Amino acid sequence: MEIIIRSLSLTFSQDIEADNNKHTVYLIREREMSRRSGTCLRCCLVFFAVISALGVCGPALYWRFKKTIGFPDSKTSSCPPCICDCPPPLSLLKIAPGLANLSVTDCGSNDPDLKTEMEKQFVDLLTEELKLQEAVAQEHAHHMNITLGEAKRVASQYQREAEKCNAATETCEEARERSEAFLIRERKVTSLWEQRARQLGYEGE
Template sequence: SYTSADCYCFKRVGQSLAQLDDIDCGRNDPDLKQEMEKQFVDLLTEELELQEAVAEEHARHMNITFGEAKWVASQYQREAEKCIAATETCEGAREKAEALLIKERKLTTRREHRAREMGWEGE
């Protein structure tokens, strides 16, 4: 029979594996020791595979999020370009309207001046 003094197992594999403490591991039994080491390797392998799967899922999620962000940014860019074009069109129309108003005021001033010369006294 083995005692805890014969076999002290304290293994810590990452943060997600359980800690084994004060268990009769059969250190003096080569077959049992080999089997325990296999189990440890299997647990470690499983832990690494899980971490890899989580990392891959995280990367996949980040790629999807990045793709969506690029698409949204592209949509905003297109809308901004439409707004800029509309603003330029409005600004051009405003400038034309302002020029026509100035021209019309000058014409009105000339007509009023001519009318006064012809005897019109105004309002």
């Protein structure tokens, strides 16, 4: 019985070790695959970057290299220089001389209906212009009336204030005159009492 248990335990431990080894091998392979895929991805990115840079900068570098070395161009070298012997351009007066005598005011002068319509349009435009000027004049007059009324109101207010100031000035002047008269009268009374005191033998300091 013990032998069977030992054999079973050994078998179980061997199975566990085998599973662990398989798992370890799987992890190692997975790491190697991830490293390889990362390396491939980097190589692809570098390749695409180089191709993009060549696609963008290639034509400019090619033309600069070509201009620096100075390869002869077959198209430009094979074409002879152009010699143009063209006649001078004609003016509009030479092509149609009748256009010089044509004026805008003569347009439709022979058509009575068109002439009447143009006169109506002119009258309408003139009427509209007169109405506009009248409206502007009325607005200006209204504004002037408002300004004049405001000026009259302010002027009347200033006039009332001036009348108040004049009345106060007159009152002050009357009070000053009364004060001067009272002062003169008091001086006379004082001098009279001083004379009487001296007559009675009073000697001041």
